Amino acid sequence: MRLHWHRTDLRPFDNRPLVTVGDDPILPVYVFDPNVLAHAAPPRLAFIRESLAALREWYRARESDLLVVRGEAPTELARLADAHDADTVSWAQAYSELGRQRDARVTERLADDGVETRVVHDHLHHEPGSITTNEDEPYSVYSYFWKKWRDREKADSLAAPGADRLANPSTETPLPTLDDLGFDDPEASTPAGGYEAARHRLNEFCSAPIYRYAETRDCPAADGTSRLSPHLAHGTLGVRTVHDHVMRAREAAPDDEARESVETFRSQLAWREFYHHVLYFNPEVVTENYREYENDIEWRDDDEALAAWKAGETGYPIVDAGMRQLRREAFMHNRVRMIVASFLTKDLLLDWREGYDWFRRTLVDHNPANDNGGWQWAASTGTDAQPYFRIFNPMTQGERHDPDAEYIREYVPELRGVDSDTIHGWHELSPDERVAAAPDYPAPIVDHSERREQALAMFERARGEAD
Numbered sequence: 001m002r003l004h005w006h007r008t009d010l011r012p013f014d015n016r017p018l019v020t021v022g023d024d025p026i027l028p029v030y031v032f033d034p035n036v037l038a039h040a041a042p043p044r045l046a047f048i049r050e051s052l053a054a055l056r057e058w059y060r061a062r063e064s065d066l067l068v069v070r071g072e073a074p075t076e077l078a079r080l081a082d083a084h085d086a087d088t089v090s091w092a093q094a095y096s097e098l099g100r101q102r103d104a105r106v107t108e109r110l111a112d113d114g115v116e117t118r119v120v121h122d123h124l125h126h127e128p129g130s131i132t133t134n135e136d137e138p139y140s141v142y143s144y145f146w147k148k149w150r151d152r153e154k155a156d157s158l159a160a161p162g163a164d165r166l167a168n169p170s171t172e173t174p175l176p177t178l179d180d181l182g183f184d185d186p187e188a189s190t191p192a193g194g195y196e197a198a199r200h201r202l203n204e205f206c207s208a209p210i211y212r213y214a215e216t217r218d219c220p221a222a223d224g225t226s227r228l229s230p231h232l233a234h235g236t237l238g239v240r241t242v243h244d245h246v247m248r249a250r251e252a253a254p255d256d257e258a259r260e261s262v263e264t265f266r267s268q269l270a271w272r273e274f275y276h277h278v279l280y281f282n283p284e285v286v287t288e289n290y291r292e293y294e295n296d297i298e299w300r301d302d303d304e305a306l307a308a309w310k311a312g313e314t315g316y317p318i319v320d321a322g323m324r325q326l327r328r329e330a331f332m333h334n335r336v337r338m339i340v341a342s343f344l345t346k347d348l349l350l351d352w353r354e355g356y357d358w359f360r361r362t363l364v365d366h367n368p369a370n371d372n373g374g375w376q377w378a379a380s381t382g383t384d385a386q387p388y389f390r391i392f393n394p395m396t397q398g399e400r401h402d403p404d405a406e407y408i409r410e411y412v413p414e415l416r417g418v419d420s421d422t423i424h425g426w427h428e429l430s431p432d433e434r435v436a437a438a439p440d441y442p443a444p445i446v447d448h449s450e451r452r453e454q455a456l457a458m459f460e461r462a463r464g465e466a467d
């Protein structure tokens with residue numbers, strides 16, 4: 001018997017460790033570990049729970065079952081291996097430091113009982129260390145990484161295991177509720193979880209929107225991106241399945257422009273892998289700046305400003321729309337993530353770690369690699385980071401990417417009756433004009449031009465360049 005420990009691979013299809021390890025009957029298991037739950041949050045847990053329910057149904061339809069247990073992973077897996085006479089436990093490789101440390105503890109505990117562990121790369125096409133510079137170093141610049149990633153052959157997706165390979169455990173374990181796990185229900189309405197929802201989303205995106213992706217991906221109102229991020233983060237889709245579909249879409253592309261658009265989408269998948277490699281080789285980036293400055297960056301401490309940012313009450317319409325989309329959907333459009341992250345670090349002058357922590361608690365697609373990569377990019381502390389002197393102007397960003405203020409009006413109801421020019425010129429209005437236009441919407445909490453100068457000075461001091 002082999003236990004397969006599902007973690008961020010909540011699917012039966014295209015799951016390398018599930019199907020490629022040995023011939024023994026497979027007994028699938030999921031562990032709610034308090035050490036992992038300490039870093040969890042309601043939106044992600046709701047999504048995980050729904051995905052587990054779907055996965056369990058899949059196994060049950062094949063007269064097997066997914067065992068779901070609560071407790072510390074080393075103890076629970078050793079207990080289950082003993083109870084079910086399993087001599088092997090398989091799982092997919094983790095890339096974060098915390099995950100790798102936890103897995104080492106599990107391996108050690110199981111080895112004490114003579115149980116073998118099989119850890120298989122699964123979440124990325126190309127594992128860390130396989131795409132390197134000519135000097136065999138991991139890349140710190142995305143564009144070079146992308147060229148190699150793009151040209152490297154990708155493995156095909158894999159079928160699910162046949163029913164004849166699955167064990168039929170006699171015990172049924174209930175799926176705990178969020179309340180059982182000590183969490184409230186999420187405030188946001190989270191996207192549908194589960195492998196079927198994931199495949200549906202992928203099919204839909206690859207049937208047409210992918211051909212306009214390059215054109216629409218920066219317009220939050222167009223909603224032209226794939227929304228596959230929760231599925232990639234929690235593994236309700238395998239990366240090979242995504243890539244197979246994308247390549248089929250490329251073959252079927254009606255013209256060169258559509259083909260180019262597919263390639264733009266592929267380059268986003270490569271960003272995901274790039275940031276996973278960065279995290280793997282630099283585990284400290286979860287809490288530390290990737291890029292070293294001569295002096296500490298003197299981030300401000302301002303609880304009131306942080307609270308306004310979290311609530312979407314900054315008086316900068318595109319920022320507030322993004323922060324409220326996050327509250328409502330546990331998701332935010334990529335362009336707007338860049339804008340709100342820039343606003344937190346370069347306008348409010350607050351530490352990127354504050355923003356990262358909020359995203360960790362509120363995003364359904366949070367994963368340390370992408371989230372950290374995004375934050376450090378915006379804060380000019382990361383690998384390919386935005387240079388410190390290129391500071392987004394939130395008003396210009398709003399005007400450029402949401403010219404008709406459709407996205408803003410969707411998420412900021414106080415501005416629904418207001419015309420686009422007034423919305424994009426909100427910072428220039430007098431107090432009386434603001435009250436006349438939208439009495440319930442706040443005035444800007446900071447002056448962008450002043451803060452821009454302060455941000456430049458802050459970074460120049462960090463670079464040791466200030467007088």
Ligand SMILES: Cc1cc2nc3c(=O)[nH]c(=O)nc-3n(C[C@H](O)[C@H](O)[C@H](O)COP(=O)(O)OP(=O)(O)OC[C@H]3O[C@@H](n4cnc5c(N)ncnc54)[C@H](O)[C@@H]3O)c2cc1C
Nearest residue numbers: 225226227228229268272334337365366367370371374375
């Ligand atoms: C401050 C900040 C925080 C972020 N936090 C996360 C996070 O916690 N989890 C997360 O998955 N993404 C994160 N991103 C990256 C990006 O915003 C999301 O992946 C994207 O918005 C998800 O929507 P989508 O699936 O429709 O993306 P699409 O545009 O359809 O892209 C397809 C997939 O490519 C990957 N991808 C796209 N853009 C990026 C990127 N810039 N970096 C890494 N991978 C990318 C994602 O897996 C995404 O699902 C963050 C970006 C920023 C600026």
